Amino acid sequence: xxxxxxVADAAAKAFAGNTNSTAYYNKFWELSKNFTIELFKKASYxxxxxxxxxxxxxxxxxxxxxxxxxxLLSDFTLYQNYPNPxxxxxxxxxxxxxxxxxxxxxxxVLGREVATLVDEYRDAGSYNIEFRxxxxxLSSGIYFYKLQTExxxxxxxxxxxx
Numbered sequence: 001x002x003x004x005x006x007v008a009d010a011a012a013k014a015f016a017g018n019t020n021s022t023a024y025y026n027k028f029w030e031l032s033k034n035f036t037i038e039l040f041k042k043a044s045y046x047x048x049x050x051x052x053x054x055x056x057x058x059x060x061x062x063x064x065x066x067x068x069x070x071x072l073l074s075d076f077t078l079y080q081n082y083p084n085p086x087x088x089x090x091x092x093x094x095x096x097x098x099x100x101x102x103x104x105x106x107x108x109v110l111g112r113e114v115a116t117l118v119d120e121y122r123d124a125g126s127y128n129i130e131f132r133x134x135x136x137x138l139s140s141g142i143y144f145y146k147l148q149t150e151x152x153x154x155x156x157x158x159x160x161x162x
Contacts, residue, residue, distance in 0.1 A: 008032040076152035081131070081145065085159040092117070092145055093128040100149040106131060107144045114138060117145075133160060 008031035009019075016024035029036075079093040096102065104118040114136060117129050131145070140162045146155040 076147075076149065076154070078145075078147040078154040078156055080156055081158045085161040086131075087161050088134050089130050089132040090158060091128050091130055093126070094147050095126040096122060096124055096149065096152075098151065099123040100151060103146075103148045104129065105146050105148070107146065108138075109142050109144075114143065138162075 008028055011031055012024050012028035013019055015027045018024060075095075075097060077095045081090040081092045083090060092104065094104070099122065102118055102120065102122045103116065105113055106115040106117065108114055115131065117131060118127075138160055140160055143158050143160055144155050145158060146153065
């Protein structure tokens, strides 16, 4: 990403002849706005995830209580696997406030799917599944698991140590 900014800066300097004119700033923005906007979108999303995770980990409630005192799930939540790092297995948990088609997949760092753990309709509720690596040819490293529904998508990182 830095290289894109440096290229845009060099091109804007060549166009304007300096770095302190309106022509320079306009040209720099013209050349860099697409990746700048994308960079801020990604940063905003990541910051939102960090704040939400910190809030949940600090004891923030992810449930609400109805008038008849029954606990109702109010949010989709994908929890961090446990244990992490893991070998040979780890538990992945999530909750769904509505029934929906749910898929839970595991990917390597290159984005290749290594396992599909869930691919079915599930009612509203809390779920967990054990991910075992005995029959998979996985090396030690970082993997990602992704929960995808019609209404929600979340990805978490986990570490396999052999």
